[in-house]
Amino acid sequence: xxxLAAGVEGSNPTLNIIIFAIFVAITLxxxxxxxxxxxxASDYYAAGRxxxxxxxxxxxxxxxxxxxxxxxIAGAIAVNGYDGFLYSIGFLVAWLVALLLVAELLRNxxxxxxxxxxxxxxxxxxxxxxxxxxxxxxxxxxxxxxxxGAGGLVxxxxxxxxxxxxxxxxxxxxxxxxxxxxxxxxKGTTWVQIIKAALLIVxxxxxxxxxxxxxxxxxxxxxxxxxxxxGGGAKGEALLGxxxxxxxxxxxxxxxxxxxIALVLGTAGxxxxxxxxxxxxxxxxxxxxxxxxxxxxxxxxxFTLVLGYGAGALVGADKISKAPGTTNSAxxxxxxxxxxxxxxxxIAAVAFATILAVVAGLTITASASFAHDVYANVIKKxxxxxxxxxxxxxxxxxxxxxxxxxxxGILAKSQNVAFLVALAFAVAASANLPTLLYSLFWKRxxxxxxxxxxxxxxVITIVLIVFSPAVSGESTSMIxxxxxxxxxxxxxxxxxxxxxxxxGWLGTVLSKERNEEKYAExxxxxxxxxxxxxxxxx
Amino acid sequence: xxxxxxxxxxSGPGSDWKEVQESPDFTQLRxxxxxxxxxxxxxxxxxxxxxxxxxxYAPKFMATKIAGNFNVGLLIGLLQFVTTFLITWLYxxxxxxxxxxxxxxxxxxxxxxxxxxxxTAEGDAE
Numbered sequence: 001x002x003x004l005a006a007g008v009e010g011s012n013p014t015l016n017i018i019i020f021a022i023f024v025a026i027t028l029x030x031x032x033x034x035x036x037x038x039x040x041a042s043d044y045y046a047a048g049r050x051x052x053x054x055x056x057x058x059x060x061x062x063x064x065x066x067x068x069x070x071x072x073i074a075g076a077i078a079v080n081g082y083d084g085f086l087y088s089i090g091f092l093v094a095w096l097v098a099l100l101l102v103a104e105l106l107r108n109x110x111x112x113x114x115x116x117x118x119x120x121x122x123x124x125x126x127x128x129x130x131x132x133x134x135x136x137x138x139x140x141x142x143x144x145x146x147x148x149g150a151g152g153l154v155x156x157x158x159x160x161x162x163x164x165x166x167x168x169x170x171x172x173x174x175x176x177x178x179x180x181x182x183x184x185x186x187k188g189t190t191w192v193q194i195i196k197a198a199l200l201i202v203x204x205x206x207x208x209x210x211x212x213x214x215x216x217x218x219x220x221x222x223x224x225x226x227x228x229x230x231g232g233g234a235k236g237e238a239l240l241g242x243x244x245x246x247x248x249x250x251x252x253x254x255x256x257x258x259x260x261i262a263l264v265l266g267t268a269g270x271x272x273x274x275x276x277x278x279x280x281x282x283x284x285x286x287x288x289x290x291x292x293x294x295x296x297x298x299x300x301x302x303f304t305l306v307l308g309y310g311a312g313a314l315v316g317a318d319k320i321s322k323a324p325g326t327t328n329s330a331x332x333x334x335x336x337x338x339x340x341x342x343x344x345x346x347i348a349a350v351a352f353a354t355i356l357a358v359v360a361g362l363t364i365t366a367s368a369s370f371a372h373d374v375y376a377n378v379i380k381k382x383x384x385x386x387x388x389x390x391x392x393x394x395x396x397x398x399x400x401x402x403x404x405x406x407x408x409g410i411l412a413k414s415q416n417v418a419f420l421v422a423l424a425f426a427v428a429a430s431a432n433l434p435t436l437l438y439s440l441f442w443k444r445x446x447x448x449x450x451x452x453x454x455x456x457x458x459v460i461t462i463v464l465i466v467f468s469p470a471v472s473g474e475s476t477s478m479i480x481x482x483x484x485x486x487x488x489x490x491x492x493x494x495x496x497x498x499x500x501x502x503x504g505w506l507g508t509v510l511s512k513e514r515n516e517e518k519y520a521e522x523x524x525x526x527x528x529x530x531x532x533x534x535x536x537x538x
Numbered sequence: 539x540x541x542x543x544x545x546x547x548x549s550g551p552g553s554d555w556k557e558v559q560e561s562p563d564f565t566q567l568r569x570x571x572x573x574x575x576x577x578x579x580x581x582x583x584x585x586x587x588x589x590x591x592x593x594x595y596a597p598k599f600m601a602t603k604i605a606g607n608f609n610v611g612l613l614i615g616l617l618q619f620v621t622t623f624l625i626t627w628l629y630x631x632x633x634x635x636x637x638x639x640x641x642x643x644x645x646x647x648x649x650x651x652x653x654x655x656x657x658t659a660e661g662d663a664e
Contacts, residue, residue, distance in 0.1 A: 082600075082611055086593055089618045093586045096625055100575040220606030227607070241601025241611055242593035253594045260590040264583070287633060294626050298619050521555035527567055528641040530648040 012341040013158045019349040024176055027195060027353075031180050031188035038185045040536065041387040044394060045112040045368045046278040047187035048536035053285040057292020059190045060276050062197030063361045064091075064267075064293065065300055067149045067328075067354050068421050070200065073301070074334075075327030077308020079317045081226075081239030083246055084308055086256075088301035090263030095297065097268040097433075099290040104283035105440050105526040106274060111533050113365075114274050114432065115373035118439055118454075121518035122447040125378050130454040132373040134431045135271040137458060138424050139366040140408075142272070143359060143401070145420035147174070147409025149328070150355045156324050157332060157348035170409040173356060178402035180360045181367070182395055186279060189360045196357040199350050201296060204303040207331075207347075210338050211310035222306070225313035239312065255489045259422060262493030266425030269432030272365040281535035310334055359405065367397035419470040419478070422491055423461070430496040431457030434504045440526060443519050445508050452507025457500035464492035558648065567640045574632055582625055589614055 038044055051059070069091060076084025110116035115131030147170060154169040180188055215221040227236035238244045246256035267273060277286045311320060311330040314337045323329035335347040371394035376384045384390050435453045438445040464487045465471065471478050473485030489495075525531060558564055593600055593611065600611030 082593075082615075085612075085615055086590070089586075089589070089615055093582065093618060093622055096582050096622060097579070099626060100579055100629060218606075220608055223607035237601075240607060240609055241597050243597035246594065247597055256594055257590060260586075264586055284638065287630065291626055291630055294622065298623060302619065517556060520559040523568070524555050524558045524564060524644070524648070527564070527571060528645040528648065530645045 012345065015341055015345040016157050016348040019345045020352050023195075023199075023349050023353050024356075027192045027356075028176075028179065030191050030195070031184035034187040034191055035183045035185065038187060041112070041372075041391050042533070042536050043187065044185040044391045045275075045364070045372065046533075047185070047190055049279060049281050049533060050535050050537075051190060051279045051285075053280055053288025054292050055194060056190070056276060056280050056285070056289035058197045058296065059193040059279075060273065060289055060293040061296040061300065062193030062195075062200070062357050063272060063276060064297060065197065065200060065354065066146060066358045066421075067153070067351055068145065069301075070204075070304070070354060071149075071153075071328040071331050071351060074304045074308045074311060075320065075330035076245075077305060078226075078311035078315070078320055078330040078334075079327050080245040081309075081312070082242045083244050083256075085305055086242065086260070087263065088304060090260050091267070092294070092298050092301055094264045094267035095290060095294045097265065098273070099287070099294065101440070102268045102274070102436060103277050103286045103290050106436075107277045107280065107283045107286040108529045108532045109440075109522055109526045110278065112275070112278055112372050113369045114271050114436070115369060115377075118435055118450055119373075119377075120439065120522050121515050122439075122450050124382065127447060127450050127454075128373040128377045130451055131435075132369045132378075134427065134454050134458055135369040135373075136366050137462075138271055138427050138432070139362045139369075139401075140404075141420045141424040141427070142270075143362045143366075143405050144408045144412055145424070146355050146359050146362070147405050148412045148420075150352070151409060151413035152324075152328060153348075153351055153355070156329050157344075157351065166413060167410045170413065171406050173352070173359070174402050174406035174409065177356055177359045177363060177405070178398060180356070181363050181398045181402075186275075186364055189357075189364050190276075190279060192353075192360060193357045196350070196353040197296065199353060201300055201303075203347060203350050204300060204307065207310075207335060207338060207343075208303040208306045211306055211314070211334070214310075214314070219306070222309055222313055226309045229313050229316045239309075251488050254494065255491055258489050258491040258494035261497060262422065262426040262429045262491055265429035265433050265493070265497060267428070269428035269436060270424070271369065271428075271432070272361045275365045275368065276361075278533070282532065283529050307331060307334060314338070363398050363401050363405070366401050367394045370394070370397045419465070419490060423465050423470075426465070426491060426493045426496060427458060427461045429493055430461045430500040431455075434497070434501045438504050438508070439522075442508075443516065443523075444514065445504070446511050446513040446515070448511035448513065449504045449506075449508030453500050453504030456503035456507075457496060460499055461492050461496040464489075464496060468492065558644065561644075563640060563644050567637065567644065570636050570640070574629070574636075578625060578629070582621065585621060586618065589618055 037048065042048055073084055073088050076087065106117050109120055113131070114135055115128040118131045119127040150173050151166050151170050154166050158169065180192055212222065215225065223240060226239055230236040230239055246252050277289065280286050280289055308330065311334040315330065315333045320327060320330045320333060323333060332344055332347055336344040371390050375393045376382065376390045431454045434457065435450050438449060438453065467484055467487045468490050469477060469485045469488070470490040471485070472482045592614065600609065602610045604610060604613060
């Protein structure tokens with residue numbers, strides 16, 4: 001990322017900042033209002049379980065449609081054509097795993113965290129510690145990617161130049177995010193996500209219709225203009241089919257397959273997605289949440305298809321690649337082309353709101369996991385003096401995470417950390433999903449199996465990434481000028497996911513531990529919702 | 539709550555979970571759930587994998603034009619959206635008709651006299 005490049009030409013930084021400030025002001029008022037009733041742990045972590053399915057579904061889409069999927073996918077389609085579209089399909093289909101196998105059962109058996117479900121019938125302390133380690137690592141990778149993205153966006157949209165200016169903006173983003181989480185807890189965070197999702201989807205819809213209207217609502221004609229703008233002929237036509245980005249060599253094809261698998265299996269193992277299912281009163285509402293999320297996310301990705309090719313046709317891949325922020329600038333540049341500085345300001349504000357909302361969701365998830373799994377159950381062995389002290393620990397953790405996020409964002413801002421989101425998905429798919437599925441569906445599964453699949457998945461994924469071309473050995477790597485990339489794929493999922501499933505099985509059969517009583521309780525509760533955590537009535 | 543208190547066995551008010559687990563109603567519920575979600579998961583994952591493999595290893599086929607600039611790749615890609623929405627709809631319909639009544643029955647039996655308070659709390663959200 002070029003740190004000293006000027007902002008987008010024609011952008012009005014003051015206007016962008018004003019629109020963003022209005023968003024922050026409105027959401028802060030709502031967060032304060034939402035905090036009035038936040039008293040118990042259930043209020044703080046799970047918003048009193050009082051959101052409806054549709055509200056939660058909108059919030060999930062707000063949480064899920066990060067800057068990477070909004071700016072990233074539109075940009076990838078504009079520059080690489082069809083290959084960008086492939087991402088969005090993996091991200092969408094993944095929700096069926098959550099719908100069919102995870103959401104309702106998790107809501108019925110857990111309380112606040114992923115660890116609640118994984119440790120349900122296991123030895124509490126080791127499994128909770130493992131679940132917390134995995135949650136913190138996934139959240140940290142994801143968080144770092146978002147904060148670094150914020151640095152790039154600042155450059156792109158606010159025209160803030162120089163290191164100090166960028167650092168200040170990253171710090172401001174971090175501070176606002178911590179305020180949301182500290183004051184509003186899950187309820188405040190959820191409202192921020194709902195507002196952001198609404199703005200994002202409405203904005204994308206307006207732009208989609210605008211783009212289509214320029215081509216008489218003829219999608220084929222839009223594609224033709226994108227092809228022509230890219231130089232026509234075989235070069236332009238390459239935008240329409242797959243392979244432009246990933247089809248070069250046998251290894252890159254395998255890498256893409258690996259990415260596709262991690263995307264589709266990762267979503268249902270992302271801790272911040274899982275935690276959202278606790279904010280509704282029961283399993284049926286959790287189901288409704290996923291349905292709403294699938295519909296909104298699906299429609300949104302259809303918009304990005306039009307916006308991506310629209311940016312290719314109206315702005316042009318060359319201009320996008322040369323702009324600060326490269327592919328991330330496709331959607332903002334398209335907004336500028338269509339509606340001038342005002343629409344750009346709106347889209348810029350939405351992009352910032354996106355980062356804020358996603359980062360807040362990650363922070364509350366990570367702090368809940370530390371306070372609930374590590375502090376209350378591992379350190380205090382389940383005997384905390386009061387729920388209030390657990391919430392206090394969660395708030396302190398949120399502060400610490402906020403500080404780490406700001407520091408990490410500043411340190412990593414000139415690094416190429418695009419692989420971090422893919423890494424977060426790979427860890428979620430390798431360490432979390434196998435353990436979750438075994439816990440929910442396999443009677444024989446036990447403590448050692450859970451520890452094997454969580455730690456095994458984590459270690460394998462991280463080791464493979466460290467020794468992959470994403471970190472060293474290529475011009476696009478994070479560390480340049482070094483070569484320790486003995487693993488050829490940037491995406492480890494193809495190897496790490498099957499291995500983690502295998503390790504979960506292996507650990508289980510190597511241990512004699514069986515607890516059929518506890519599995520009976522878990523299964524009955526998971527399927528019927530008997531004695532599930534109830535909503536708080538205020 | 540048994541989910542946080544360590545080593546505490548069974549939190550149901552005198553309920554024997556194994557007995558419920560082996561009851562005909564519950565066996566039926568589990569059977570209905572698993573016979574829907576497992577094959578469906580295999581189906582959509584296989585269909586997704588076919589799509590990814592085609593895009594990866596048969597780009598020429600995917601670039602075949604059908605109408606105007608609309609090609610096979612876009613068609614199959616959009617079909618992935620269609621099947622995702624369709625499976626979602628099928629599952630919700632199935633769950634409402636075949637799973638919810640049964641799970642509600644078992645839950646009511648299990649929670650006994652607590653039912654009245656629970657029912658009103660859940661009624662608000664319906």
